[in-house]
Amino acid sequence: MPLLSCQDLSLGYEGKAILEHISFEVNPGDYLCIVGENGSGKSTLMKTVLGLIHPMKGKVLTGDGLQQNEIGYLPQQTVVQRDFPASVYEIVLSGCQGRQGFRPFYSKEDKELAWKNIRRMEIEPLARRCYRELSGGQQQRVLLARALCATRKLLLLDEPVAGLDPKVTAEMYQLIADLNRKDGITVIMISHDLEAALHYATHILHIGARIYCGPVADYLCSETGVHYLERGGCRP
Amino acid sequence: MTLWDYLQLSFVQNALLVGVLVALCASLLGVTLVLRRFSFIGDGLSHVAFGAMAVAAVLGMTNDMLLVMPVTILCAVLLLAVGGNAKIKGDASVAMISVGALAVGYLLMNLFPPSGKSNISGDVCTTLFGGTSILTLKSLEVWMSIALSIVVVVFFVLFYHKIFAVTFDESFAAATGAKTRLYNLLIAVIIAVVIVLAMKLVGSLLISALVVFPALSAMRVLKSFRAVTICAACSSVLCAAVGILIAAAFGTPVGSTIVVADIAVFAGFSLIGFVRSR
Numbered sequence: 001m002p003l004l005s006c007q008d009l010s011l012g013y014e015g016k017a018i019l020e021h022i023s024f025e026v027n028p029g030d031y032l033c034i035v036g037e038n039g040s041g042k043s044t045l046m047k048t049v050l051g052l053i054h055p056m057k058g059k060v061l062t063g064d065g066l067q068q069n070e071i072g073y074l075p076q077q078t079v080v081q082r083d084f085p086a087s088v089y090e091i092v093l094s095g096c097q098g099r100q101g102f103r104p105f106y107s108k109e110d111k112e113l114a115w116k117n118i119r120r121m122e123i124e125p126l127a128r129r130c131y132r133e134l135s136g137g138q139q140q141r142v143l144l145a146r147a148l149c150a151t152r153k154l155l156l157l158d159e160p161v162a163g164l165d166p167k168v169t170a171e172m173y174q175l176i177a178d179l180n181r182k183d184g185i186t187v188i189m190i191s192h193d194l195e196a197a198l199h200y201a202t203h204i205l206h207i208g209a210r211i212y213c214g215p216v217a218d219y220l221c222s223e224t225g226v227h228y229l230e231r232g233g234c235r236p
Numbered sequence: 237m238t239l240w241d242y243l244q245l246s247f248v249q250n251a252l253l254v255g256v257l258v259a260l261c262a263s264l265l266g267v268t269l270v271l272r273r274f275s276f277i278g279d280g281l282s283h284v285a286f287g288a289m290a291v292a293a294v295l296g297m298t299n300d301m302l303l304v305m306p307v308t309i310l311c312a313v314l315l316l317a318v319g320g321n322a323k324i325k326g327d328a329s330v331a332m333i334s335v336g337a338l339a340v341g342y343l344l345m346n347l348f349p350p351s352g353k354s355n356i357s358g359d360v361c362t363t364l365f366g367g368t369s370i371l372t373l374k375s376l377e378v379w380m381s382i383a384l385s386i387v388v389v390v391f392f393v394l395f396y397h398k399i400f401a402v403t404f405d406e407s408f409a410a411a412t413g414a415k416t417r418l419y420n421l422l423i424a425v426i427i428a429v430v431i432v433l434a435m436k437l438v439g440s441l442l443i444s445a446l447v448v449f450p451a452l453s454a455m456r457v458l459k460s461f462r463a464v465t466i467c468a469a470c471s472s473v474l475c476a477a478v479g480i481l482i483a484a485a486f487g488t489p490v491g492s493t494i495v496v497a498d499i500a501v502f503a504g505f506s507l508i509g510f511v512r513s514r
Contacts, residue, residue: 050411069413075405080271084404087460097401098412104394130459150412 001064003028003154003186004049009058011044017056018044024205024213028064028153031180031187033197033204035228040208042190043076046156049188064153069098072151074143076158081139082132088142089127092118095149110149117145121175137168144175148185155179157189161196169193173200194229239481248484250373255476257385259494261430262443263450263472264392267465268403268423270451273326277315278447280334281431282440284311287337287344294348305432311337312428317420384433388426399423400461442491446472449498456502456509471501 002025009022019041026032034042047053049060051068062068072095095117096110118124121141126134131142140160147155160176161169177200179185191197197204204219206212212224219225242248262278269277288307292300311333373381392399398419401409410416434443450472454464479494 047407047411050407052407052410067413071411073408073411075407075411078405080273081404084271085455085459085461085464086400086404090400090461091404094397094401094404094409095412097397097409097414100397100414104397106397128460133459146408150408156411 002026003030003062003064003066004188005061005063006049007059007061009045009048009060010056011041011048011053012056013044015056019207020057022058022207022211026154026186026188026203028186029180029184031177031200031202032189033201034188034190034207035192035194035197035204036207042207043158045207046158046188046190050156066153070151070153072147072149072155074140074147074155074157074160076162077139077143084131086131087128088123088131088134089114089118091131091142092145092149095146098150113149114145117148120148121145135168136164137172140164140172141175148179151185154186155188157187159190159192161191161193169196176200239485242481242484245484247372248480250375250378251480251484251490252477254373254378254381255480255490255494256473257381258430258434259446259450259472259476260469261385261388262434262446263468264389264465265423265427265430266447266449266451266472267454267461267468268399269427270448270455271403274316274330275448276327276330276334276444277312277427278431278434278443279440280315280330281308281312281428282435282443283334283341284308284337285432285435286440287341290341290345294344301432305429308432309425309428312424312431313421316424316427317417381433384429388430391422391426395419395422396465404461439491442495445495445498449495449502450475453498453502453505456505457512471505472498475501 004026006022006024009019010017011019011022018039022045024032034045036042044053048055050071050073051060062071093106093111093114096106096113099110100106115127118127121144123138123141123145126138126142131139134142144160147157155176157176161172164172173196176187176189180187180200189197189201198216198220201216203214204212204216204225206219206224206228210224210227212219212222214222220229243252266278269275285304285308288304289300292303295303297303315329315333398414401414402416402419402423406416406420431443434446450468451464453471454467458464458467475497476494479497480490482488482497483490483493
């Protein structure tokens with residue numbers, strides 16, 4: 001049973017469609033990369049899957065016991081966050097907020113989960129440090145730990161390596177690949193980096209004028225894939 | 237008279253109590269407002285309250301709170317809870333509502349001078365700068381301030397983690413199932429209540445100072461949200477108390493004196509932050 005299925009989605013703002021007839025499924029254990037040109041609607045698609053934007057048409061269905069509030073999300077950084085006075089621990093713990101309902105305080109289990117994910121992301125020494133003093137790569141690890149507090153099954157990542165240097169980028173990709181392969185967490189990632197997408201992902205969703213969804217191997221032979229790769233100038 | 241003598245006076249006691257409570261409420265909410273880039277909302281909403289007061293005066297209402305409170309709450313909700321989707325965003329919408337309400341209020345007071353009041357500009361000045369009205373509080377106003385302050389503090393404690401989550405990253409909170417719209421709505425209502433309360437104390441022009449200074453001072457040196465919140469609350473309470481005592485002893489305007497105390501604390505914290513970072 002698919003973890004997530006999108007059926008004939010049409011997306012857009014204020015009555016104008018920017019994407020139409022998108023259908024795809026994500027099965028447990030998949031690593032799906034969403035690629036496409038700037039402005040093709042990748043972030044809008046992700047926000048729709050998360051329920052932040054209502055689709056103009058079509059449905060987003062979760063399955064396999066996944067609830068809408070059990071999706072972990074790593075958004076792009078906002079201006080507000082850059083000088084935010086918060087400790088790493090406070091931020092990671094806030095990942096548990098979605099399950100709180102009207103309970104005012106975090107339970108012992110929530111706090112343990114936060115510490116577990118802090119250790120998992122290897123940021124324990126930074127736990128009491130202030131978020132704004134961390135490097136870009138460290139900040140991404142904090143936000144990934146927070147996303148892990150919100151989910152056990154599905155992670156949505158919106159350009160997780162934007163602005164990181166090559167070494168940290170490689171570490172970040174490895175970290176995400178480990179979560180997918182070792183912990184069995186399903187990953188959906190928006191990426192500009194086609195090379196990495198082809199290397200790590202199991203499936204590709206290409207959106208834009210042409211739409212492709214399917215396994216990586218078939219993408220390389222598909223018309224959409226060949227066309228995009230030639231224009232992008234990278235061949236694996 | 238010595239300081240002790242002043243503390244024996246019941247109007248000074250009332251002013252201290254109400255001043256400290258309002259300063260506490262304003263500083264608690266100030267942290268989230270400053271971080272969301274809504275520093276000027278205090279100013280904007282207080283002008284709305286001023287405009288509503290003018291309308292109430294023109295209409296000859298005996299209890300103007302019945303009009304001022306709902307109007308201010310409505311504007312706060314429009315700015316904070318609905319604002320994210322609006323076409324005019326953030327600072328522009330605050331500025332628009334702020335100057336608009338001020339102008340309409342002043343115009344109305346000039347066109348239809350409230351009966352029995354000849355000194356309109358003096359009246360306006362008092363509303364804007366607070367004058368000495370905190371030293372002339374009636375006991376009903378004192379009790380109302382106490383009750384509302386308790387509500388605000390209890391709300392803040394119960395919703396502390398939710399306020400943190402929506403302030404730091406609203407889309408993440410919404411995506412993972414937090415009721416961000418409801419929390420934003422509640423925060424907006426509470427902010428409107430605090431601002432109407434604070435108008436009595438420092439007047440509408442200086443409310444922003446009460447909202448932004450304690451939070452900004454605390455952010456110079458402290459590194460966690462909890463520490464910043466606690467420190468902002470403490471420094472705000474301290475500045476309000478010192479400001480009121482100085483104002484009572486030397487006859488200076490209460491609002492301005494409190495703000496000067498806040499500025500002094502900000503300068504001190506900035507210096508500490510600067511020395512530490514070297």
